[in-house]
Amino acid sequence: MRAITVLSSTALLASVTSAFAGAPSPGPEIGGGYVGLAILALTVGAYLVVRRLRRA
Amino acid sequence: MWLIALGAVIAITAEAFVSWRAGRPAYTLRETELTLALAAGAFALAYMLPPAAQWAPRFLHVTPIAMPKGWQGAALLTILGDFTLYWSHRASHAFRWQWAAHEAHHSSERLNFLASLRQGWTDLPAGIWLYTLPLAVLGFDASQWVAYYGINLGWQMFVHNEWAPRLGPLEWILVTPSHHRVHHARAAGPNAHNFANIFIVWDRLFGTFQAEGEKRVAVFGVENRTFDGVFDAAFGEWRKLLTGLWQRARASA
Numbered sequence: 458m459r460a461i462t463v464l465s466s467t468a469l470l471a472s473v474t475s476a477f478a479g480a481p482s483p484g485p486e487i488g489g490g491y492v493g494l495a496i497l498a499l500t501v502g503a504y505l506v507v508r509r510l511r512r513a
Numbered sequence: 514m515w516l517i518a519l520g521a522v523i524a525i526t527a528e529a530f531v532s533w534r535a536g537r538p539a540y541t542l543r544e545t546e547l548t549l550a551l552a553a554g555a556f557a558l559a560y561m562l563p564p565a566a567q568w569a570p571r572f573l574h575v576t577p578i579a580m581p582k583g584w585q586g587a588a589l590l591t592i593l594g595d596f597t598l599y600w601s602h603r604a605s606h607a608f609r610w611q612w613a614a615h616e617a618h619h620s621s622e623r624l625n626f627l628a629s630l631r632q633g634w635t636d637l638p639a640g641i642w643l644y645t646l647p648l649a650v651l652g653f654d655a656s657q658w659v660a661y662y663g664i665n666l667g668w669q670m671f672v673h674n675e676w677a678p679r680l681g682p683l684e685w686i687l688v689t690p691s692h693h694r695v696h697h698a699r700a701a702g703p704n705a706h707n708f709a710n711i712f713i714v715w716d717r718l719f720g721t722f723q724a725e726g727e728k729r730v731a732v733f734g735v736e737n738r739t740f741d742g743v744f745d746a747a748f749g750e751w752r753k754l755l756t757g758l759w760q761r762a763r764a765s766a
Contacts, residue, residue, distance in 0.1 A: 497553065499518075
């Protein structure tokens with residue numbers, strides 16, 4: 458459990474810090490554009506994999 | 514945004530792998546499948562309907578208020594945004610048509626990082642966004658909105674887990690996994706507590722705070738409700754609500 462805490466907290470801290478430090482440009486960065494599309498594709502892909510695993 | 518997404522993927526993978534190795538898996542295929550299906554639908558809607566961060570700058574010219582620039586403004590937006598989210602979240606449990614949209618999030622019987630992405634599809638017609646609308650006219654710039662969303666999403670993901678211990682003095686100020694387990698407890702029903710997203714002070718101020726007991730909350734979900742697939746989770750409460758209204762209208766006619 459300690460390993461989970463360290464790994465996940467580090468990852469989340471890094472991502473939250475990047476939100477401040479990076480100050481991404483507005484517009485297509487949020488809710489649209491390639492990033493949004495990639496996140497959507499990743500989620501759909503993961504869903505299809507899990508569904509296949511579950512029904513196997 | 515790339516880094517936020519990457520951080521989330523790493524955190525979820527780490528939680529799944531380490532908990533599986535420890536013999537207490539935080540993820541089941543059934544729950545994960547439903548979470549991913551709901552998340553995919555919610556992301557698709559978010560992709561098509563740009564959130565406040567994109568249209569907030571359009572209101573800049575109508576506000577007479579000068580908001581602080583840079584990180585100070587982002588910090589202020591984080592506090593004000595959390596205040597509005599406290600009330601929208603509390604309303605989502607108090608009003609049935611808003612619960613109809615929010616129920617999907619509570620459908621998970623396991624609390625893990627991924628469950629934070631289990632979101633309903635009907636926030637827009639339920640009007641949950643209305644509570645945040647006043648912030649749009651205050652004049653925060655788009656990069657401050659991005660920072661706020663990053664902090665909010667990151668913290669929301671962190672507090673969705675069954676394994677984190679109490680966090681000492683932080684429990685007085687911040688919403689912690691312990692607080693959020695109480696919020697998601699199946700036994701809580703409509704009398705849920707701990708509605709804040711980041712700052713637990715709102716619950717302490719407005720009388721909705723409840724601490725976790727000595728024994729950790731371990732049973733999650735919605736009382737007397739099972740979810741038969743993604744469409745039932747997303748629309749099931751709407752169907753019951755509208756059917757009930759229709760039956761009452763017919764009975765009184």
